[in-house]
Amino acid sequence: MYILGISCYYHDSAAAILKDGIIIAAAEEERFTRKKHDTSFPLNAINYCLKEAGIMGKQLDHIAFYEKPILKFERLMAQHFQAWPKSFPSFHKAMPSWMVEKLRVPKTIAKKTGYKGDVLFIEHHLAHAASAFLPSPFEKAAILTVDGVGEWSTTTLGVGDGNDIHLTKEIKFPHSLGLLYSTVTAFLGFTVNNSEYKVMGLAPYGKPKHVDKFRKLIRIAKDGSYALDMSYFVYHYKMTMPGPKFIELFGKPRKPSDPMTHHYEDIASSLQVITEEIIFGLLNYLHQETKLDNLCMAGGVALNTVANGKILDKTPFKKLWIQPAASDAGTSLGAAIYTYNTILGKKRVYKQTHAYLGPEYSTTEIEDYLKANSIIYSTFKTDKEMMDTTAKLIAEDNVIGWFQGRMEWGPRALGSRSILSNASNPDMKEILNLKVKHREKFRPFAPVVTVEDANDWFEMKRDEVPYMLFIFPVRKEKRKIIPSVTHVDGSGRMQTISKEQNPRYYGVIKAFEKITKVPVLINTSFNIRGEPIVCTPHDAYRCMMGTGIDYLVMDRFLIKRDDNPKDMWDSEALATD
Amino acid sequence: MGSKGGFLQRFFGPIYREVLTPFGQTILFVMEPIGRTIGNIVNWILLLATYVIGIGIVALPSKLLGKQYLDLGDKEKETYYTAIDIRTKKLDEYKNQF
Numbered sequence: 222m223y224i225l226g227i228s229c230y231y232h233d234s235a236a237a238i239l240k241d242g243i244i245i246a247a248a249e250e251e252r253f254t255r256k257k258h259d260t261s262f263p264l265n266a267i268n269y270c271l272k273e274a275g276i277m278g279k280q281l282d283h284i285a286f287y288e289k290p291i292l293k294f295e296r297l298m299a300q301h302f303q304a305w306p307k308s309f310p311s312f313h314k315a316m317p318s319w320m321v322e323k324l325r326v327p328k329t330i331a332k333k334t335g336y337k338g339d340v341l342f343i344e345h346h347l348a349h350a351a352s353a354f355l356p357s358p359f360e361k362a363a364i365l366t367v368d369g370v371g372e373w374s375t376t377t378l379g380v381g382d383g384n385d386i387h388l389t390k391e392i393k394f395p396h397s398l399g400l401l402y403s404t405v406t407a408f409l410g411f412t413v414n415n416s417e418y419k420v421m422g423l424a425p426y427g428k429p430k431h432v433d434k435f436r437k438l439i440r441i442a443k444d445g446s447y448a449l450d451m452s453y454f455v456y457h458y459k460m461t462m463p464g465p466k467f468i469e470l471f472g473k474p475r476k477p478s479d480p481m482t483h484h485y486e487d488i489a490s491s492l493q494v495i496t497e498e499i500i501f502g503l504l505n506y507l508h509q510e511t512k513l514d515n516l517c518m519a520g521g522v523a524l525n526t527v528a529n530g531k532i533l534d535k536t537p538f539k540k541l542w543i544q545p546a547a548s549d550a551g552t553s554l555g556a557a558i559y560t561y562n563t564i565l566g567k568k569r570v571y572k573q574t575h576a577y578l579g580p581e582y583s584t585t586e587i588e589d590y591l592k593a594n595s596i597i598y599s600t601f602k603t604d605k606e607m608m609d610t611t612a613k614l615i616a617e618d619n620v621i622g623w624f625q626g627r628m629e630w631g632p633r634a635l636g637s638r639s640i641l642s643n644a645s646n647p648d649m650k651e652i653l654n655l656k657v658k659h660r661e662k663f664r665p666f667a668p669v670v671t672v673e674d675a676n677d678w679f680e681m682k683r684d685e686v687p688y689m690l691f692i693f694p695v696r697k698e699k700r701k702i703i704p705s706v707t708h709v710d711g712s713g714r715m716q717t718i719s720k721e722q723n724p725r726y727y728g729v730i731k732a733f734e735k736i737t738k739v740p741v742l743i744n745t746s747f748n749i750r751g752e753p754i755v756c757t758p759h760d761a762y763r764c765m766m767g768t769g770i771d772y773l774v775m776d777r778f779l780i781k782r783d784d785n786p787k788d789m790w791d792s793e794a795l796a797t798d
Numbered sequence: 799m800g801s802k803g804g805f806l807q808r809f810f811g812p813i814y815r816e817v818l819t820p821f822g823q824t825i826l827f828v829m830e831p832i833g834r835t836i837g838n839i840v841n842w843i844l845l846l847a848t849y850v851i852g853i854g855i856v857a858l859p860s861k862l863l864g865k866q867y868l869d870l871g872d873k874e875k876e877t878y879y880t881a882i883d884i885r886t887k888k889l890d891e892y893k894n895q896f
Binding site for chain 2: 290291292295298299300302305306312313316317326339341343344347377378379384385386387389390391393394395396440444447448449451452457560563564
C-alpha cells in the first residue's frame with residue numbers, strides 16, 4: 222500500500238511517501254527548485270517520492286494533505302471581518318492565490334499527479350502531532366505541537382496511544398508563540414519564516430533586560446496557557462507584524478543593514494526567556510493532565526533547540542522525541558503516516574531512526590557528471606582511504622564539501638550534504654564565514670561528535686541527539702579544545718552520530734580523532750547563506766566553485782577546487798538572508 | 799509556431815528577418831508590461847470591490863453590533879486553552895476540506 226503525504230502553499234512545501242507503513246522517501250521542494258522555503262506545489266518532491274517507490278501517481282492508494290483548506294480560509298475571512306477596512310492590502314495579496322490554487326487542492330493534485338482517488342485532509346496540528354508521535358519509539362506519549370498557525374490552532378496538547386491520537390486542548394489564532402517569535406524576528410531586521418533561528422543564536426549575546434516588557438504583551442495563566450495582547454501586533458490584518466505599541470515599547474525596529482547593538486541582543490535574550498517559560502508552562506500542564514513520562518513534539522517552535530535542551534530538566538517528562546522535520550515540511554510525513562496507522566488502523570511498523578530520506582546519486586551517476594563536465598577529480602580505491610584522506614585534509618584546516626548517500630529530511634545537514642571542518646582551530650569560524658557562509662558574526666557553528674564520545678565532550682542529558690535538535694553545554698575543560706563550535710555561552714547545537722546511522726560520516730570523525738585526539742568536527746549545512754542545502758552533484762560542485770570550499774568529497778571522488786576553473790560564480794555577491 | 803514562422807519567413811523573405819522580427823519583438827517588449835499593468839489594475843479594482851462590498855456587507859453590521867471574530871486578548875482569563883476533542887474519525891470524514 223502506497224500513501225503520499227503533501228504539504229504546501231504556506232512555507233516549506235514537501236512530500237513524503239509510505240510503502241506499507243514505512244517511510245521510503247521524503248523531501249522538501251526547495252531542494253529541487255533551489256528556492257529557499259519554497260511554498261509552491263511540491264511537484265519535484267512528489268516525482269522524487271514516486272520514483273523512489275517505482276510507481277506512477279495513479280497507483281497511489283491514498284494521498285493525504287496536511288491541512289483543511291476551507292477551515293483555514295474561514296480563519297482568513299474572520300481576520301478580514303474583524304479588521305475591515307484596514308486589511309485590504311493583505312486581502313489583495315492573499316486572495317488571488319486562494320482562488321487560483323489553495324481552494325483547488327484536489328483538482329491540482331489530480332492534474333499534476335494523475336491520482337484519481339479522494340484526497341484526505343488532515344488538520345494541520347493533527348498532522349504535526351502524527352509526525353511527532355507515530356514514528357517515535359513510544360507506545361504512549363504526551364504530545365505538544367506549537368507553531369505559527371495552522372487552520373485556527375497555534376498550539377495543541379494531546380496524547381498518543383498505540384495507533385490513536387487524541388488532541389484535547391488548543392490555543393487559537395491570533396494567540397501564537399510562533400508568531401510572537403516571528404514578530405521579534407521581523408523587529409530585529411530578519412526575515413520571517415526563515416531567520417527565527419538567528420534570533421535564537423543571538424540571544425546568548427544579550428541579557429534578559431526586557432522580560433517585563435514582554436509580560437505586558439503576553440498573558441500567561443497558571444495552567445501554562447497564554448494569550449497575546451493584540452493591541453501590540455498587527456499581523457492579524459497587515460503584512461507586517463509588530464504594531465505601533467510594540468515599537469513604542471521596544472524602540473526603533475532594526476533594519477537589515479543596521480548594526481547589531483546590545484539593545485537588540487537584549488531583546489532576543491528576553492524573548493528566549495519568555496519562550497522557554499511558556500514552553501515549560503505548557504509542558505508542566507500537559508504532564509499534570511496526562512501523567513505520562515514520554516513526550517513528543519513538533520511544529521516550528523520545536524526547533525528551538527535551546528529550550529529543547531532544557532525540557533527534561535525543567536519538566537517532569539523523562540523521555541523526549543522530536544520530529545526532525547518539525548516545521549511544516551514534516552506535516553507531509555505526518556499526514557501520510559496518520560492515514561496509514563490511525564485512519565486505516567494498520568499496525569505501527571515504522572520507527573524513525575534517521576533522517577536520510579532524500580535523493581541519492583550512484584557512483585556511476587556522479588562519475589558521469591564529473592566526466593561530462595570535464596571536472597578534474599581523483600578516485601579513492603576504498604572507503605577507508607576516502608575517510609582517512611578526508612580526515613587528514615580537515616586536520617590540515619581545509620574546508621570540505623561532503624556529499625554522500627541520501628539527502629537529509631528536515632532543515633539540518635546531518636552528514637549527507639554537509640560542510641566539514643576543524644573544530645579545534647580557533648579561527649575556523651571566521652575562515653568558514655569568509656570562504657563559504659558569509660553569515661552574521663554572532664551565529665555559531667555546530668559540532669558533530671561520535672555517539673560514544675559525546676558525554677565526554679558535552680553535558681548531555683540524553684543518550685544520543687542524531688538530529689541537531691538540542692543544545693547542551695560543552696564541558697568546561699573541553700571548551701578551549703573545540704573553540705569554533707563553542708558558542709558565547711559555552712553551548713553547542715550538537716549532533717551525535719553512530720556507525721549504524723552513517724558509516725562514512727562516522728568513519729571520517731573517527732579517522733580525525735586518530736590524528737588529533739578530538740572526535741568532534743564542525744558540521745554546517747552545504748550551502749551558502751540564502752540558498753537551500755545542495756541536492757545534486759551539480760549543486761554541490763557549483764557551491765564549491767562559487768565559494769572557498771577547498772575540496773569536495775562526493776561518494777568516492779575527490780575534487781580539488783584549485784584544480785578546476787575558479788570563475789564559475791561569486792557566492793558572496795549572491796548571499797542573501 | 800514553427801510552421802507559421804516558416805510561412806511568414808518564406809512569404810516576406812529577408813524583410814521578415816530584417817524588419818518584421820525586430821518590429822514584432824519591440825511591440826512585444828512594449829506591450830507585455832502594459833498588458834501586465836492593465837491586468838494588475840483590473841485585478842486591484844475587482845478585489846477592492848469584493849473587499850468593500852463582499853467583506854464589508856458582513857463586517858460593517860458586525861462592527862455596529864459589536865460582534866468579534868477574533869479574540870484579541872484584551873481580557874484576562876483563568877485559562878486561554880480551548881477544549882477540543884480531535885479523535886480518529888471514519889475515513890470519509892477526512893475527505894472534507896472543513
